Amino acid sequence: MAGESGVDAGNLDPEHDPYLWLEEVTGDRAMQWVRAQNDRTCTELTATAEFTSLQADLLEVLDTDARIPYVRRRGTYLYNFWRDGDHVRGIWRRTTLESYRTETPVWDVLIDLDALADREGENWVWKGANVLRPGYELALVTLSRGGADAAVVREFDLRTREFIGVDRGGFALPEAKSDVGWIDSDTIYVGTDFGPGSLTDSGYPRVIRCWSRGTDLAEAPTVFECKPEDVAASGWFDPTPGFERSFVERAVDFYNAQRWLLTDDGDRVRIDTPEDAEISVRKQWLLVFTRSPWTVAGTEHPPGTLLAADFEEYLAGARDLTVVFAPDEHTSLETYAWTADHLVLVTLHDVQTGLRIVNPGTWTTRPFEGLPRAATIEITGTDPDRSNELFLSASGFTQPSTLLRGCIDADDLAEQPQPIKRAPAFFDAADLDVTQNFATSADGTAVPYFVVRRAGAPAGPTLLYGYGGFEISLTPSYSGINGRAWLARGGTYVVANIRGGGEYGPAWHTQVLRAGRHKVHEDFAAVARDLVARGVTTPEQLGAQGGSNGGLLMGIMVTRYPELFGAIVCQVPLLDMYRYPQLPAGASWIAEYGDPSDPDEWAFIREYSPYQNARADRTYPPILITTSTRDDRVHPGHARKMAARLQEQGHPTWYHENIEGGHGGAADNSQQAFKSALAYEFLWRHLSGGADN
Structure with a gap:
C-alpha cells in the first residue's frame, strides 16, 4: 500500500547529514536561517485580519480573569500561580479557603515575576516552588531563562516575601537541570551540575548530596550516585510526623529504577520491588503499581495492578500483598x-x-x-x-x-x-455532539477515539490529534483555544487514544516499546481511515496535529502515510531518530524508542525515522513545523533539519521557531496565543479550501 513501503537506497545516509550545522542552537548561520524561515511563515500566515482577530480571541481566553485559579493547599493557605494581561510572566500568590470560596478572593502576592524580571534584566519563566513541610515558611523557587528545562534555584522566605541571598546563608543554584528537596529548614538534598562527571549522559543529576545551610556546596557529603549511562539519580525526604524517612533512587532508564531507604546511620536498604514498577511509601504502607507481570508467593499479578503491603514488614522479607486494584x-x-x-x-x-x-x-x-x-x-x-x-x-x-x-x-x-x-x-457548544468510536488497527486491535462535531454536519475540515507514548493518556477535556479556533468555525475535532498511551493500563504502552513502535503509527493511520469510512471527513479535509513524541508521530504520518492527510502541524518534534540520543535529554528515551547505535535496533528505527525517510519522489501534504530555540528537552535541530530537508526536496513546508519558550513552545500567554493561532490558521486554510494545496 502507498505510504507503507520500507526504506530504500533513495533515503538519507545518517552518517552524511548535510544539515548538521542546524544543530548549533544559537550559531550565527543557524539563527540566520531561523529568522528567514520565521519571516517567510509570518508573511504568508499572519499578515491578515483573520489571523489578527483569531490571535486576539485566543489571547482573551488565556488572559481572562474568569478562568479558574487552580490551587494547592500548603498549610492554612491555598497557593496559585497566575498569568494574565497585567501579569505577563505571572504572579505567585496565596489566599485562605474562606476567601477563595468568594467570587473575588483576596490574594496575597508573594512573587511578582514581571517585576523581578524587569529588576534583574532576565526573562524569567516560572517553573515551580517546593515549600518546606510542615511549617510552610520557606520555599525553593525554580526559575528558567526563557522556558528551558535548565533553571536556577533560589530560596524564598514566605514570611518576609524576600529571596534569601547567598550572603545571608540562602540556598541557591546556578542554571542546570537540578533536583532539590527539603530535609529540614537548614538542610536539603541536591543533585545538580557539580562539575565534570556529575551529570548522566542524559544531562540529569548523577550525584546526590546533602547540603547544610552556611556550608560550601562543593564540600557537601555525597549520599548517593548512579552510573553515567543511567537517566538520573534523585533523593528525597518524607517529613510525615512519626514516619520521617529518606529515600534515594537510581533511574536505570525511563521506566526502570532501583530504590533504597536511607537509614539514620547512612546505610541503604533496598526496596526489593520490580524495577519497572511504580512505588510509593505513605506512613506504614508501601504501594506497588505493576507495569509487567509480577509473581509473588505463587500468585501472578498482571500489569496495571495496585498492591499494598506493610512497609517495615516488607523490608524485613514478608510478602503479604493485598490487591487494591486489579x-x-x-x-x-x-x-x-x-x-x-x-x-x-x-x-x-x-x-x-x-x-x-x-x-x-x-x-x-x-x-x-x-x-x-x-x-x-x-x-x-x-x-x-x-x-x-x-x-x-x-x-x-x-x-x-x-x-x-x-x-x-x-x-x-x-x-x-x-x-x-x-x-x-468560551464557545457555543449547544449543537455539538461527542461520540466515541473504535477503529481496527493493522493487527486487529480496537483503537478508541472521540469525535466532537456539529450534529448532522457533512464531511468537512477535521483535526485529528494524537500522542502515543510514555504511557500518557488523552482524556476528554475542555479547551477554549480549540473551541474558538476550530470547533466554532465548523471544524470537527478528534482525539485518538492510540497505543503508547496509558488509556488501558501499562500494557497499552509496553507493547509498542522499541521494535513494537510501528503499532503506534498503524493505530493512528487506522483512525484516519475510519474517519473517512464513516463519512466524517475526506483525506483532503483531514488534518493532524501532535507535539514532542506526537511531533514524531506527525513526521511519520507525512513520510509514510501522506495520502491520508490534507495538512499536518508538527510541534517541538523528535524527527532524526538516528541522532536523538546524542541531543539533549535524548539518551533518557532509549527505553521508549531503542538505541540507534545498535545495528539490530537501528534496523527497526530506520524504518520510520522521518528525517531519514523523507523522499523527493513522494507527494506530501502541506506541513507546518514549529519549535523553540530554548527547548533543551527536544533539541530544535530535529525540527530545523526536517524543515530544511523537506524544502530542499520541494515539499510544501512552513517553519516557525520561537526564540524562547522551552519545550512548551511559549514563555507567556501572548506567545501561546500566537503559537496556537498559527497552527489553527494553517490547518484551516489548507483543509477548508482556503489555500492552494
Missing part, C-alpha cells in the same frame, strides 16, 4: 492520591473516568459519590498532612471546567463534593 479488559488505574486517612483512585473505563475511595488497612473500596457524570475528573490537590480534603476538576470536550471541593470522613463522605469555581464557556 485491571480488566476495559478498565485501568490512571492515578491515585492520598488524603490524611484515605487513598483515592482515578480509573479509566474505555477512557471514561471514575473515582473510588479506599480505606487503608482493610483496603476496602467504595465509589466516590456525588460527582458529575459524563465528565473527566482529575484530582488537582489534596491535604495529606492535615485533612481528608481534596480538590477535583471536572470537564469534558463541551463542558467547561468545574472545580469541586470535598472531604472524606473515616466511614463516609462527610461533605459531598461541592462546586466552588466554574470556568466560563
